[in-house]
Structure formats: C-alpha cells, structure tokens
Amino acid sequence: MEQITLLGLVAAALVVISFMPQVYKTYKTKSAKDFSWYWLAILLLSQLLWIAYGLAIGNLPIILTNVCTSLMLMAIISYKLKYG
Numbered sequence: 001m002e003q004i005t006l007l008g009l010v011a012a013a014l015v016v017i018s019f020m021p022q023v024y025k026t027y028k029t030k031s032a033k034d035f036s037w038y039w040l041a042i043l044l045l046s047q048l049l050w051i052a053y054g055l056a057i058g059n060l061p062i063i064l065t066n067v068c069t070s071l072m073l074m075a076i077i078s079y080k081l082k083y084g
Contacts, residue, residue, distance in 0.1 A: 008061030015065050019072040032080035040080065044073050 026032050047070040054062030 005061065008059070009064070012061045012065035012068075016068040016072070019069055023072045023075050026076055026079045026083075030079075030083045032076060032083050035076060035080055037080075040073065040077055044070065044077070047073060 026035075047066045050062060050066040051070065054060075054066060
C-alpha cells in the first residue's frame, strides 16, 4: 500500500470516528432537535457527491470515508425523524 493511500485511510478513519460520539449521543438521549434540517441535507448531499467523485477517480480513502460518514449521517436523520 502506498504511503499516500495510508495517509488518506488514517484521515478517513479519524473523520468517521469524529461522527461516532454524536450518533451515540443522539441515540442515547433520543433527541435530535439541535440538528438543522438544512445542515443535514447539505452535508448528506456533499457526502454523496464526494462518493461519486471518489468512484470517478478510484480513490478508496475518499469512497470509504464518505460512505461511512453518510451511513452515520443517515442514522442521525432517522433519529431526527423519529425523535424530532
């Protein structure tokens, strides 16, 4: 594995890990009222565009980061729909 790819994977892991406490807190407290629908929509759209970009250039760190982050973001969106 190239060093630059390894660097990208480490960065990807940190981005994904950074979302985990928020997803956990939202699940635990059953509250997502502090999340703006605009922020959630814009962030999800940006994640989907990053996935498309990563696929287009064949960049695994970009793809993995944004797929994992999108999944966690969708969890937050589902909590927002469920808990308000």
